[in-house]
Amino acid sequence: MSNNEKLLEIKNLHTGFDIEGKTYHAVKDVSFDVKSKEVVCVVGESGCGKSVMSLSIMDLLPKHNGKIDKGQILFQGKDLVPLNTKEMNSIRGKDISMIFQEPMTALNPVLTIGFQMDEVLINHTKLKIEDIRKKSISLLKQVGISRGEQIVHEYPHQLSGGMRQRVVIAMAIACQPKLLIADEPTTALDVTVQAQILELIQNIQEEVGMAVLMITHDLGVVAEMADRVVVMYAGQVVEESDVDRIFYNPQHPYTKALLNSIPRLEEEQEELNTIKGIVPSLKNMPLEGCRFVDRCPEAMPECKKITPRLGETEEGHSVRCILYDASRPKSEGEVRL
Protein backbone atom coordinates (compact mmCIF):
# COMPACT_ATOMS: atom_id res chain seq x y z
CA MET A 1 0.00 0.00 0.00
CA SER A 2 1.26 3.40 -0.79
CA ASN A 3 1.98 6.17 1.66
CA ASN A 4 -0.86 8.49 0.75
CA GLU A 5 -3.41 5.99 1.99
CA LYS A 6 -2.26 6.43 5.56
CA LEU A 7 -5.13 7.95 7.52
CA LEU A 8 -3.48 8.19 10.89
CA GLU A 9 0.24 8.20 11.45
CA ILE A 10 1.66 8.20 14.93
CA LYS A 11 5.33 9.08 15.01
CA ASN A 12 7.55 8.75 18.10
CA LEU A 13 4.71 9.60 20.43
CA HIS A 14 5.78 10.30 24.00
CA THR A 15 2.94 10.94 26.46
CA GLY A 16 3.86 11.64 30.04
CA PHE A 17 2.35 12.41 33.40
CA ASP A 18 3.82 14.91 35.81
CA ILE A 19 4.01 13.32 39.23
CA GLU A 20 5.73 15.23 42.00
CA GLY A 21 7.66 17.39 39.61
CA LYS A 22 8.97 14.56 37.46
CA THR A 23 7.61 13.43 34.12
CA TYR A 24 6.91 9.73 33.75
CA HIS A 25 6.19 8.43 30.29
CA ALA A 26 3.20 6.14 30.04
CA VAL A 27 3.65 6.05 26.27
CA LYS A 28 7.25 6.04 25.15
CA ASP A 29 8.20 6.25 21.53
CA VAL A 30 5.14 4.70 19.94
CA SER A 31 4.95 4.76 16.16
CA PHE A 32 2.46 3.03 13.93
CA ASP A 33 -0.13 3.95 11.37
CA VAL A 34 -3.70 3.21 10.42
CA LYS A 35 -4.68 3.11 6.79
CA SER A 36 -8.14 4.12 5.70
CA LYS A 37 -10.87 1.47 6.03
CA GLU A 38 -8.54 -0.74 8.03
CA VAL A 39 -9.12 -2.30 11.46
CA VAL A 40 -6.09 -2.06 13.68
CA CYS A 41 -6.12 -3.68 17.10
CA VAL A 42 -3.85 -2.57 19.87
CA VAL A 43 -3.35 -5.32 22.45
CA GLY A 44 -1.49 -5.56 25.72
CA GLU A 45 -2.05 -6.06 29.41
CA SER A 46 -3.60 -3.47 31.68
CA GLY A 47 -1.18 -0.65 32.31
CA CYS A 48 0.58 -0.88 28.97
CA GLY A 49 -0.36 2.60 27.88
CA LYS A 50 -2.99 1.58 25.34
CA SER A 51 -5.68 3.88 26.68
CA VAL A 52 -3.29 6.77 27.24
CA MET A 53 -2.22 6.42 23.63
CA SER A 54 -5.82 6.59 22.41
CA LEU A 55 -6.60 9.55 24.67
CA SER A 56 -3.54 11.31 23.25
CA ILE A 57 -4.99 11.07 19.77
CA MET A 58 -8.23 12.71 20.92
CA ASP A 59 -6.47 15.24 23.17
CA LEU A 60 -8.48 13.97 26.14
CA LEU A 61 -5.60 13.53 28.56
CA PRO A 62 -6.20 14.76 32.11
CA LYS A 63 -5.43 18.45 31.86
CA HIS A 64 -3.72 18.91 35.19
CA ASN A 65 -0.80 16.56 34.65
CA GLY A 66 -1.00 14.68 31.36
CA LYS A 67 0.74 15.95 28.25
CA ILE A 68 2.23 14.94 24.96
CA ASP A 69 5.96 15.53 25.27
CA LYS A 70 7.28 14.63 21.89
CA GLY A 71 6.13 13.15 18.64
CA GLN A 72 3.52 13.71 16.01
CA ILE A 73 0.01 12.45 15.42
CA LEU A 74 -0.69 12.98 11.75
CA PHE A 75 -4.32 12.70 10.73
CA GLN A 76 -4.69 12.92 6.96
CA GLY A 77 -1.26 14.47 6.93
CA LYS A 78 -2.11 17.15 9.49
CA ASP A 79 -0.44 17.13 12.89
CA LEU A 80 -2.99 17.08 15.73
CA VAL A 81 -0.57 17.70 18.59
CA PRO A 82 -0.18 21.50 18.23
CA LEU A 83 -3.89 22.16 17.57
CA ASN A 84 -5.83 24.23 20.11
CA THR A 85 -9.12 23.18 21.68
CA LYS A 86 -11.24 24.94 19.09
CA GLU A 87 -9.49 23.30 16.17
CA MET A 88 -9.64 19.92 17.94
CA ASN A 89 -13.37 20.37 18.53
CA SER A 90 -13.98 20.63 14.81
CA ILE A 91 -12.31 17.23 14.36
CA ARG A 92 -13.53 15.42 17.47
CA GLY A 93 -16.84 13.73 16.85
CA LYS A 94 -16.72 14.56 13.15
CA ASP A 95 -13.62 13.01 11.60
CA ILE A 96 -12.43 11.03 14.61
CA SER A 97 -14.84 9.72 17.18
CA MET A 98 -14.52 7.46 20.13
CA ILE A 99 -16.41 4.68 21.89
CA PHE A 100 -15.73 4.30 25.57
CA GLN A 101 -15.30 1.24 27.71
CA GLU A 102 -18.16 1.84 30.14
CA PRO A 103 -21.50 2.50 28.44
CA MET A 104 -22.93 2.88 31.96
CA THR A 105 -21.01 6.06 32.59
CA ALA A 106 -20.44 7.39 29.08
CA LEU A 107 -24.01 8.70 28.93
CA ASN A 108 -25.24 11.53 31.10
CA PRO A 109 -27.74 10.09 33.60
CA VAL A 110 -30.03 13.14 33.76
CA LEU A 111 -30.41 13.81 30.04
CA THR A 112 -32.55 11.89 27.58
CA ILE A 113 -30.91 9.72 24.94
CA GLY A 114 -32.29 11.97 22.21
CA PHE A 115 -30.88 15.13 23.78
CA GLN A 116 -27.42 13.60 23.93
CA MET A 117 -27.54 12.18 20.42
CA ASP A 118 -28.75 15.44 18.93
CA GLU A 119 -25.73 17.18 20.36
CA VAL A 120 -23.23 15.54 18.01
CA LEU A 121 -25.22 16.75 15.04
CA ILE A 122 -25.77 20.19 16.56
CA ASN A 123 -22.02 20.49 17.08
CA HIS A 124 -21.04 19.52 13.58
CA THR A 125 -23.89 20.08 11.16
CA LYS A 126 -26.18 22.95 10.28
CA LEU A 127 -29.35 20.86 10.10
CA LYS A 128 -32.63 22.10 11.51
CA ILE A 129 -33.61 20.73 14.90
CA GLU A 130 -36.49 18.60 13.55
CA ASP A 131 -34.20 17.05 10.96
CA ILE A 132 -31.62 16.38 13.63
CA ARG A 133 -34.14 14.42 15.69
CA LYS A 134 -35.14 12.42 12.61
CA LYS A 135 -31.50 11.67 11.88
CA SER A 136 -30.95 10.57 15.48
CA ILE A 137 -33.83 8.12 15.24
CA SER A 138 -32.55 6.74 11.95
CA LEU A 139 -29.09 6.36 13.49
CA LEU A 140 -30.61 4.33 16.31
CA LYS A 141 -32.24 2.11 13.67
CA GLN A 142 -28.86 1.73 12.00
CA VAL A 143 -27.35 0.34 15.20
CA GLY A 144 -30.21 -2.11 15.58
CA ILE A 145 -32.51 -0.29 17.99
CA SER A 146 -35.94 -0.54 16.40
CA ARG A 147 -37.88 1.45 19.01
CA GLY A 148 -35.94 4.60 18.17
CA GLU A 149 -38.91 6.99 18.45
CA GLN A 150 -39.42 5.84 22.00
CA ILE A 151 -35.79 5.49 23.07
CA VAL A 152 -35.00 9.13 22.27
CA HIS A 153 -37.33 10.15 25.10
CA GLU A 154 -35.87 7.70 27.59
CA TYR A 155 -33.05 8.04 30.07
CA PRO A 156 -29.87 5.94 30.16
CA HIS A 157 -30.96 4.08 33.31
CA GLN A 158 -33.91 2.64 31.40
CA LEU A 159 -31.66 0.85 28.89
CA SER A 160 -29.56 -2.30 29.23
CA GLY A 161 -25.77 -2.21 28.91
CA GLY A 162 -25.82 -3.51 25.36
CA MET A 163 -28.45 -0.94 24.32
CA ARG A 164 -26.43 1.89 25.84
CA GLN A 165 -23.33 0.76 24.00
CA ARG A 166 -25.40 0.77 20.80
CA VAL A 167 -26.45 4.34 21.58
CA VAL A 168 -22.81 5.30 22.16
CA ILE A 169 -21.89 3.73 18.83
CA ALA A 170 -24.74 5.56 17.10
CA MET A 171 -23.43 8.84 18.51
CA ALA A 172 -19.90 7.99 17.37
CA ILE A 173 -20.92 7.28 13.77
CA ALA A 174 -23.40 10.16 13.48
CA CYS A 175 -21.10 12.30 11.36
CA GLN A 176 -19.61 9.40 9.40
CA PRO A 177 -16.15 9.69 10.89
CA LYS A 178 -13.08 8.52 9.01
CA LEU A 179 -11.58 7.00 12.13
CA LEU A 180 -13.34 5.34 15.04
CA ILE A 181 -11.36 4.73 18.19
CA ALA A 182 -12.90 2.01 20.31
CA ASP A 183 -11.36 1.74 23.76
CA GLU A 184 -12.27 -1.75 24.98
CA PRO A 185 -15.84 -1.40 23.73
CA THR A 186 -16.96 -4.83 24.92
CA THR A 187 -15.18 -5.18 28.26
CA ALA A 188 -18.13 -4.08 30.38
CA LEU A 189 -20.68 -6.18 28.52
CA ASP A 190 -21.67 -9.78 28.98
CA VAL A 191 -20.42 -12.38 26.54
CA THR A 192 -23.54 -12.77 24.40
CA VAL A 193 -23.84 -9.02 23.93
CA GLN A 194 -20.10 -8.70 23.21
CA ALA A 195 -20.44 -10.73 20.04
CA GLN A 196 -23.40 -8.63 18.85
CA ILE A 197 -21.57 -5.36 19.47
CA LEU A 198 -18.46 -6.58 17.65
CA GLU A 199 -20.57 -7.68 14.72
CA LEU A 200 -22.29 -4.28 14.74
CA ILE A 201 -18.99 -2.42 14.71
CA GLN A 202 -17.80 -4.63 11.84
CA ASN A 203 -20.96 -4.06 9.79
CA ILE A 204 -20.91 -0.32 10.37
CA GLN A 205 -17.25 -0.15 9.52
CA GLU A 206 -18.09 -1.61 6.12
CA GLU A 207 -21.19 0.57 5.64
CA VAL A 208 -19.56 3.85 6.59
CA GLY A 209 -16.16 2.91 5.21
CA MET A 210 -14.22 4.10 8.21
CA ALA A 211 -11.04 2.88 9.81
CA VAL A 212 -11.22 1.43 13.30
CA LEU A 213 -8.55 1.61 15.95
CA MET A 214 -9.58 -0.94 18.53
CA ILE A 215 -7.97 -1.04 21.94
CA THR A 216 -8.44 -4.39 23.63
CA HIS A 217 -6.83 -7.05 25.77
CA ASP A 218 -9.04 -9.78 24.43
CA LEU A 219 -7.19 -11.77 21.79
CA GLY A 220 -10.48 -13.33 20.75
CA VAL A 221 -11.65 -9.87 19.68
CA VAL A 222 -8.39 -9.39 17.80
CA ALA A 223 -8.80 -12.62 15.87
CA GLU A 224 -12.37 -11.67 15.01
CA MET A 225 -11.84 -8.10 13.95
CA ALA A 226 -8.31 -7.10 13.12
CA ASP A 227 -6.55 -6.55 9.83
CA ARG A 228 -3.39 -5.56 11.60
CA VAL A 229 -2.23 -5.91 15.20
CA VAL A 230 -0.03 -3.70 17.35
CA VAL A 231 1.23 -5.35 20.52
CA MET A 232 2.13 -2.89 23.26
CA TYR A 233 4.09 -3.51 26.40
CA ALA A 234 5.01 -0.94 29.07
CA GLY A 235 4.35 2.04 26.83
CA GLN A 236 6.17 0.69 23.79
CA VAL A 237 5.21 -1.15 20.64
CA VAL A 238 6.90 -4.52 20.89
CA GLU A 239 5.50 -6.17 17.78
CA GLU A 240 3.45 -5.08 14.82
CA SER A 241 2.19 -7.14 11.93
CA ASP A 242 -0.90 -8.37 10.16
CA VAL A 243 -3.25 -10.56 12.13
CA ASP A 244 -2.24 -13.88 10.56
CA ARG A 245 1.43 -13.46 11.24
CA ILE A 246 0.78 -12.39 14.85
CA PHE A 247 -1.25 -15.52 15.50
CA TYR A 248 0.70 -18.07 13.47
CA ASN A 249 4.21 -16.68 13.61
CA PRO A 250 4.59 -14.54 16.74
CA GLN A 251 8.16 -13.41 17.23
CA HIS A 252 8.40 -11.33 20.38
CA PRO A 253 8.44 -13.45 23.57
CA TYR A 254 5.69 -11.24 25.01
CA THR A 255 3.38 -11.92 22.07
CA LYS A 256 4.12 -15.62 22.37
CA ALA A 257 3.38 -15.51 26.09
CA LEU A 258 0.10 -13.64 25.49
CA LEU A 259 -1.01 -16.19 22.91
CA ASN A 260 0.09 -19.00 25.17
CA SER A 261 -2.14 -17.78 27.96
CA ILE A 262 -5.30 -18.39 25.93
CA PRO A 263 -6.75 -21.69 27.08
CA ARG A 264 -7.32 -24.13 24.23
CA LEU A 265 -10.30 -26.41 24.09
CA GLU A 266 -8.48 -29.34 22.48
CA GLU A 267 -5.77 -29.59 25.15
CA GLU A 268 -6.44 -30.70 28.66
CA GLN A 269 -4.63 -28.50 31.13
CA GLU A 270 -4.35 -28.59 34.90
CA GLU A 271 -3.42 -24.94 35.17
CA LEU A 272 -3.79 -21.93 32.94
CA ASN A 273 -0.64 -20.47 31.47
CA THR A 274 0.14 -17.05 32.77
CA ILE A 275 2.89 -14.49 32.40
CA LYS A 276 4.69 -14.21 35.71
CA GLY A 277 4.82 -10.84 37.43
CA ILE A 278 3.16 -7.59 36.44
CA VAL A 279 3.85 -4.69 34.12
CA PRO A 280 6.44 -2.45 35.84
CA SER A 281 4.80 0.70 37.19
CA LEU A 282 5.65 4.09 35.73
CA LYS A 283 8.01 4.87 38.57
CA ASN A 284 9.89 1.55 38.37
CA MET A 285 10.41 1.43 34.61
CA PRO A 286 13.93 0.16 33.77
CA LEU A 287 15.99 2.94 32.25
CA GLU A 288 17.92 0.77 29.84
CA GLY A 289 17.60 -2.67 28.40
CA CYS A 290 14.42 -4.42 27.43
CA ARG A 291 11.36 -3.54 29.52
CA PHE A 292 10.06 -7.11 29.44
CA VAL A 293 13.31 -8.67 30.68
CA ASP A 294 12.18 -9.56 34.21
CA ARG A 295 9.21 -11.58 32.97
CA CYS A 296 10.70 -12.94 29.77
CA PRO A 297 11.22 -16.72 29.53
CA GLU A 298 13.93 -16.19 26.92
CA ALA A 299 15.85 -13.43 28.70
CA MET A 300 19.61 -13.29 28.25
CA PRO A 301 22.12 -11.35 30.36
CA GLU A 302 22.65 -8.76 27.66
CA CYS A 303 18.91 -8.00 27.53
CA LYS A 304 19.40 -5.82 30.60
CA LYS A 305 22.10 -3.77 28.87
CA ILE A 306 21.04 -3.33 25.29
CA THR A 307 17.90 -1.32 24.60
CA PRO A 308 16.19 -2.97 21.64
CA ARG A 309 14.64 -0.94 18.89
CA LEU A 310 11.63 -1.69 16.74
CA GLY A 311 13.05 -3.27 13.60
CA GLU A 312 11.51 -4.96 10.60
CA THR A 313 12.32 -8.66 10.48
CA GLU A 314 10.43 -9.03 7.24
CA GLU A 315 8.18 -6.85 5.11
CA GLY A 316 5.36 -5.55 7.30
CA HIS A 317 6.44 -7.28 10.50
CA SER A 318 8.38 -5.35 13.14
CA VAL A 319 9.68 -6.62 16.47
CA ARG A 320 11.44 -5.04 19.41
CA CYS A 321 13.65 -7.84 20.80
CA ILE A 322 17.36 -8.43 20.47
CA LEU A 323 16.77 -12.06 19.59
CA TYR A 324 16.35 -10.59 16.13
CA ASP A 325 19.16 -8.77 14.44
CA ALA A 326 16.83 -6.10 13.15
CA SER A 327 16.21 -4.96 16.71
CA ARG A 328 19.83 -4.60 17.68
CA PRO A 329 21.00 -1.01 17.78
CA LYS A 330 22.80 -0.07 14.61
CA SER A 331 25.86 1.40 16.32
CA GLU A 332 27.14 1.88 19.84
CA GLY A 333 25.99 5.48 19.78
CA GLU A 334 22.38 4.38 19.55
CA VAL A 335 22.33 2.16 22.60
CA ARG A 336 20.25 4.63 24.54
CA LEU A 337 17.10 5.50 22.74
Next chain:
Amino acid sequence: MTANNNQNAEALKKSAKKQSPWAIARRKLLRNKLAMISISFLVLVTILSFLAPYIAPFDPFRVDITNRNAMPSGTHWLGTDNSGRDIVSLLLYGGRTSLTIGFVSMMAVVLIGTTVGSIAGFYGGWVDAVLMRFTDFVMNFPFLVFVIVLASIFRDAGIWALIIVISLLGWTGAARVVRSKTMSEKENEYVMAAISIGGTPFKIIRKHLLPNVMTTIIVQATLLLAVMIVAETALSFLGFGVPSGTPSWGNMLQEARQPHVIRSMWWIWIPPAFAITFTILSINFIGEGIKDAFNPKSVR
Protein backbone atom coordinates in the same frame (compact mmCIF):
# COMPACT_ATOMS: atom_id res chain seq x y z
CA MET B 1 -52.05 8.82 9.45
CA THR B 2 -49.67 11.64 10.29
CA ALA B 3 -52.00 12.87 13.00
CA ASN B 4 -52.08 9.39 14.40
CA ASN B 5 -48.30 9.23 14.37
CA ASN B 6 -48.03 12.56 16.12
CA GLN B 7 -50.44 11.41 18.77
CA ASN B 8 -48.39 8.29 19.22
CA ALA B 9 -45.19 10.28 19.59
CA GLU B 10 -46.84 12.51 22.17
CA ALA B 11 -47.97 9.48 24.16
CA LEU B 12 -44.49 7.98 24.02
CA LYS B 13 -42.99 11.24 25.16
CA LYS B 14 -45.40 11.37 28.06
CA SER B 15 -44.81 7.85 29.27
CA ALA B 16 -41.05 8.31 29.04
CA LYS B 17 -41.22 11.58 30.94
CA LYS B 18 -42.52 9.70 33.97
CA GLN B 19 -39.15 8.02 34.35
CA SER B 20 -37.07 11.19 34.32
CA PRO B 21 -35.03 11.83 37.49
CA TRP B 22 -37.12 14.98 37.98
CA ALA B 23 -40.40 13.09 37.84
CA ILE B 24 -39.15 10.48 40.29
CA ALA B 25 -38.05 13.18 42.72
CA ARG B 26 -41.36 15.00 42.34
CA ARG B 27 -43.28 11.84 43.19
CA LYS B 28 -41.13 11.32 46.28
CA LEU B 29 -41.64 14.91 47.37
CA LEU B 30 -45.40 14.66 46.93
CA ARG B 31 -45.41 11.72 49.33
CA ASN B 32 -43.44 13.65 51.98
CA LYS B 33 -46.15 15.00 54.29
CA LEU B 34 -44.01 17.42 56.27
CA ALA B 35 -42.61 18.99 53.13
CA MET B 36 -46.04 19.27 51.53
CA ILE B 37 -47.50 20.98 54.63
CA SER B 38 -44.52 23.34 54.66
CA ILE B 39 -44.93 24.14 50.98
CA SER B 40 -48.64 24.89 51.47
CA PHE B 41 -47.82 27.12 54.41
CA LEU B 42 -45.12 29.01 52.52
CA VAL B 43 -47.35 29.44 49.48
CA LEU B 44 -50.18 30.73 51.70
CA VAL B 45 -47.89 33.20 53.48
CA THR B 46 -46.48 34.38 50.16
CA ILE B 47 -49.91 34.88 48.59
CA LEU B 48 -51.26 36.73 51.63
CA SER B 49 -48.18 38.95 51.78
CA PHE B 50 -48.28 39.90 48.14
CA LEU B 51 -52.01 40.55 48.29
CA ALA B 52 -51.40 42.93 51.22
CA PRO B 53 -52.62 46.07 49.42
CA TYR B 54 -55.99 44.40 48.75
CA ILE B 55 -56.65 42.53 51.96
CA ALA B 56 -54.97 44.57 54.69
CA PRO B 57 -57.67 46.11 56.93
CA PHE B 58 -55.74 49.35 57.50
CA ASP B 59 -53.08 51.47 55.87
CA PRO B 60 -49.85 50.32 57.54
CA PHE B 61 -48.38 53.81 57.31
CA ARG B 62 -51.28 55.48 59.08
CA VAL B 63 -50.16 56.74 62.45
CA ASP B 64 -52.90 57.04 65.05
CA ILE B 65 -51.63 58.80 68.14
CA THR B 66 -54.90 58.38 70.05
CA ASN B 67 -54.80 54.65 69.66
CA ARG B 68 -51.22 53.68 70.61
CA ASN B 69 -50.34 50.25 72.01
CA ALA B 70 -53.96 49.13 71.90
CA MET B 71 -54.80 45.59 72.97
CA PRO B 72 -56.25 43.23 70.34
CA SER B 73 -59.88 44.10 69.74
CA GLY B 74 -62.65 43.84 67.19
CA THR B 75 -61.30 46.65 65.00
CA HIS B 76 -57.61 45.88 65.46
CA TRP B 77 -57.45 42.05 65.60
CA LEU B 78 -53.89 42.01 66.86
CA GLY B 79 -53.87 45.45 68.41
CA THR B 80 -51.70 48.38 67.43
CA ASP B 81 -48.08 49.27 67.94
CA ASN B 82 -46.21 52.15 69.49
CA SER B 83 -47.36 54.57 66.81
CA GLY B 84 -50.89 53.24 66.62
CA ARG B 85 -50.36 51.29 63.40
CA ASP B 86 -52.46 48.16 62.90
CA ILE B 87 -50.39 45.00 63.58
CA VAL B 88 -52.25 42.77 61.09
CA SER B 89 -51.63 45.21 58.24
CA LEU B 90 -48.02 45.64 59.28
CA LEU B 91 -47.60 41.86 59.34
CA LEU B 92 -48.95 41.52 55.79
CA TYR B 93 -46.94 44.40 54.34
CA GLY B 94 -43.88 43.32 56.35
CA GLY B 95 -44.14 39.82 54.95
CA ARG B 96 -44.10 41.29 51.47
CA THR B 97 -40.86 43.16 52.20
CA SER B 98 -39.16 40.28 53.98
CA LEU B 99 -40.09 37.68 51.39
CA THR B 100 -39.09 39.95 48.49
CA ILE B 101 -35.70 40.48 50.05
CA GLY B 102 -35.41 36.75 50.70
CA PHE B 103 -36.41 35.58 47.21
CA VAL B 104 -34.53 38.21 45.20
CA SER B 105 -31.28 37.96 47.12
CA MET B 106 -31.53 34.16 47.05
CA MET B 107 -31.81 34.26 43.26
CA ALA B 108 -28.88 36.64 42.97
CA VAL B 109 -26.76 34.56 45.32
CA VAL B 110 -27.55 31.33 43.47
CA LEU B 111 -26.76 32.97 40.14
CA ILE B 112 -23.39 34.34 41.25
CA GLY B 113 -22.51 31.24 43.24
CA THR B 114 -23.38 28.85 40.40
CA THR B 115 -21.46 30.84 37.81
CA VAL B 116 -18.32 31.17 39.90
CA GLY B 117 -18.52 27.65 41.31
CA SER B 118 -19.11 25.83 38.04
CA ILE B 119 -16.40 27.71 36.16
CA ALA B 120 -13.87 27.17 38.95
CA GLY B 121 -14.80 23.52 39.30
CA PHE B 122 -14.76 22.73 35.59
CA TYR B 123 -11.55 24.46 34.59
CA GLY B 124 -9.51 23.76 37.72
CA GLY B 125 -5.89 24.91 37.70
CA TRP B 126 -5.21 28.61 37.89
CA VAL B 127 -8.78 29.64 37.03
CA ASP B 128 -9.94 27.70 40.05
CA ALA B 129 -7.19 29.13 42.22
CA VAL B 130 -7.99 32.74 41.30
CA LEU B 131 -11.76 32.37 41.68
CA MET B 132 -11.52 30.48 44.95
CA ARG B 133 -9.05 32.93 46.50
CA PHE B 134 -11.47 35.68 45.51
CA THR B 135 -14.25 33.71 47.17
CA ASP B 136 -12.18 33.34 50.34
CA PHE B 137 -11.50 37.06 50.20
CA VAL B 138 -15.20 37.91 50.05
CA MET B 139 -15.95 35.30 52.68
CA ASN B 140 -13.51 36.94 55.04
CA PHE B 141 -15.29 40.28 54.99
CA PRO B 142 -16.90 40.84 58.37
CA PHE B 143 -20.44 40.43 57.07
CA LEU B 144 -22.28 42.44 59.68
CA VAL B 145 -19.91 45.41 59.72
CA PHE B 146 -19.82 45.55 55.96
CA VAL B 147 -23.57 45.37 55.54
CA ILE B 148 -24.13 47.99 58.23
CA VAL B 149 -21.67 50.41 56.63
CA LEU B 150 -22.92 49.92 53.07
CA ALA B 151 -26.57 49.92 54.06
CA SER B 152 -26.11 53.17 55.91
CA ILE B 153 -24.36 54.79 52.97
CA PHE B 154 -27.05 53.75 50.49
CA ARG B 155 -29.94 54.19 52.84
CA ASP B 156 -31.98 56.22 50.36
CA ALA B 157 -32.20 53.32 47.95
CA GLY B 158 -34.53 51.50 50.35
CA ILE B 159 -34.72 47.72 50.37
CA TRP B 160 -32.83 47.36 47.07
CA ALA B 161 -29.62 48.59 48.67
CA LEU B 162 -29.99 45.89 51.28
CA ILE B 163 -30.72 43.23 48.65
CA ILE B 164 -27.66 44.13 46.61
CA VAL B 165 -25.38 44.26 49.63
CA ILE B 166 -26.40 40.93 51.12
CA SER B 167 -26.32 39.27 47.68
CA LEU B 168 -22.83 40.49 46.96
CA LEU B 169 -21.60 39.15 50.26
CA GLY B 170 -23.67 36.00 50.56
CA TRP B 171 -22.75 33.93 47.48
CA THR B 172 -19.51 32.41 48.75
CA GLY B 173 -20.96 29.33 50.42
CA ALA B 174 -23.04 28.46 47.37
CA ALA B 175 -20.01 28.90 45.09
CA ARG B 176 -17.98 26.47 47.18
CA VAL B 177 -20.70 23.85 47.22
CA VAL B 178 -21.29 24.11 43.45
CA ARG B 179 -17.55 23.97 42.80
CA SER B 180 -17.00 20.80 44.77
CA LYS B 181 -20.01 19.11 43.18
CA THR B 182 -18.84 20.16 39.70
CA MET B 183 -15.38 18.81 40.40
CA SER B 184 -16.68 15.38 41.38
CA GLU B 185 -19.17 15.39 38.51
CA LYS B 186 -16.63 16.23 35.81
CA GLU B 187 -14.60 13.10 36.56
CA ASN B 188 -17.43 11.06 35.05
CA GLU B 189 -16.83 9.50 31.69
CA TYR B 190 -19.83 11.22 30.14
CA VAL B 191 -17.95 14.51 30.36
CA MET B 192 -15.07 13.00 28.43
CA ALA B 193 -17.59 11.55 25.99
CA ALA B 194 -19.13 15.00 25.56
CA ILE B 195 -15.69 16.45 24.81
CA SER B 196 -15.02 13.61 22.39
CA ILE B 197 -18.03 14.58 20.27
CA GLY B 198 -16.71 18.10 19.93
CA GLY B 199 -18.48 19.93 22.76
CA THR B 200 -17.07 23.28 23.82
CA PRO B 201 -16.31 23.85 27.52
CA PHE B 202 -19.18 26.31 27.92
CA LYS B 203 -21.61 23.90 26.34
CA ILE B 204 -20.43 21.07 28.54
CA ILE B 205 -20.89 23.13 31.70
CA ARG B 206 -24.33 24.28 30.61
CA LYS B 207 -25.73 21.12 29.08
CA HIS B 208 -24.01 18.34 30.97
CA LEU B 209 -22.70 19.52 34.30
CA LEU B 210 -25.37 21.98 35.44
CA PRO B 211 -28.27 19.52 35.10
CA ASN B 212 -26.32 17.14 37.32
CA VAL B 213 -25.41 19.85 39.81
CA MET B 214 -28.95 21.27 39.73
CA THR B 215 -30.21 19.15 42.62
CA THR B 216 -27.49 20.52 44.86
CA ILE B 217 -28.24 24.03 43.69
CA ILE B 218 -31.96 23.70 44.42
CA VAL B 219 -31.32 22.44 47.93
CA GLN B 220 -28.81 25.22 48.49
CA ALA B 221 -31.27 27.78 47.19
CA THR B 222 -33.98 26.73 49.62
CA LEU B 223 -31.65 26.87 52.58
CA LEU B 224 -30.28 30.20 51.35
CA LEU B 225 -33.80 31.63 51.19
CA ALA B 226 -34.11 30.97 54.92
CA VAL B 227 -30.67 32.42 55.59
CA MET B 228 -31.48 35.58 53.63
CA ILE B 229 -34.77 36.16 55.46
CA VAL B 230 -32.99 35.70 58.78
CA ALA B 231 -30.27 38.14 57.64
CA GLU B 232 -32.90 40.74 56.79
CA THR B 233 -34.65 40.25 60.11
CA ALA B 234 -31.45 40.39 62.15
CA LEU B 235 -30.22 43.54 60.41
CA SER B 236 -33.57 45.27 60.71
CA PHE B 237 -33.80 44.27 64.35
CA LEU B 238 -30.48 45.99 64.91
CA GLY B 239 -31.81 49.01 63.04
CA PHE B 240 -29.45 48.73 60.03
CA GLY B 241 -31.58 46.81 57.61
CA VAL B 242 -34.79 47.97 56.00
CA PRO B 243 -35.33 51.73 56.48
CA SER B 244 -37.55 52.19 59.52
CA GLY B 245 -40.46 53.70 57.55
CA THR B 246 -40.92 50.51 55.52
CA PRO B 247 -42.71 47.72 57.36
CA SER B 248 -40.84 44.44 57.58
CA TRP B 249 -40.88 41.59 60.07
CA GLY B 250 -37.46 42.61 61.33
CA ASN B 251 -38.55 46.21 61.77
CA MET B 252 -41.60 45.09 63.74
CA LEU B 253 -39.39 43.12 66.09
CA GLN B 254 -37.25 46.17 66.60
CA GLU B 255 -39.82 47.49 69.04
CA ALA B 256 -39.23 44.51 71.26
CA ARG B 257 -35.90 46.00 72.14
CA GLN B 258 -37.69 48.02 74.74
CA PRO B 259 -38.09 46.06 77.99
CA HIS B 260 -41.62 47.22 78.73
CA VAL B 261 -42.80 45.99 75.33
CA ILE B 262 -41.32 42.54 75.93
CA ARG B 263 -42.79 42.40 79.41
CA SER B 264 -46.33 43.63 78.92
CA MET B 265 -47.18 44.07 75.23
CA TRP B 266 -47.01 40.61 73.75
CA TRP B 267 -49.21 41.47 70.78
CA ILE B 268 -46.53 43.72 69.33
CA TRP B 269 -43.69 41.22 69.07
CA ILE B 270 -45.22 37.72 69.20
CA PRO B 271 -46.93 37.89 65.76
CA PRO B 272 -43.82 38.87 63.72
CA ALA B 273 -41.66 36.49 65.77
CA PHE B 274 -44.02 33.62 64.98
CA ALA B 275 -44.28 34.62 61.34
CA ILE B 276 -40.49 34.55 61.01
CA THR B 277 -40.07 31.31 62.94
CA PHE B 278 -42.70 29.36 61.06
CA THR B 279 -41.65 30.68 57.67
CA ILE B 280 -38.00 29.75 58.27
CA LEU B 281 -39.02 26.38 59.70
CA SER B 282 -41.19 25.56 56.70
CA ILE B 283 -38.48 26.63 54.26
CA ASN B 284 -36.01 24.36 56.00
CA PHE B 285 -38.45 21.45 55.93
CA ILE B 286 -38.95 22.03 52.21
CA GLY B 287 -35.17 22.04 51.71
CA GLU B 288 -34.82 18.77 53.60
CA GLY B 289 -37.70 17.30 51.64
CA ILE B 290 -36.15 18.22 48.29
CA LYS B 291 -32.78 16.87 49.40
CA ASP B 292 -34.45 13.63 50.37
CA ALA B 293 -36.40 13.44 47.13
CA PHE B 294 -33.25 13.70 45.04
CA ASN B 295 -31.34 11.20 47.12
CA PRO B 296 -31.58 7.87 45.29
CA LYS B 297 -30.84 6.00 48.52
CA SER B 298 -33.85 7.31 50.41
CA VAL B 299 -36.97 5.21 50.05
CA ARG B 300 -39.49 7.68 51.34
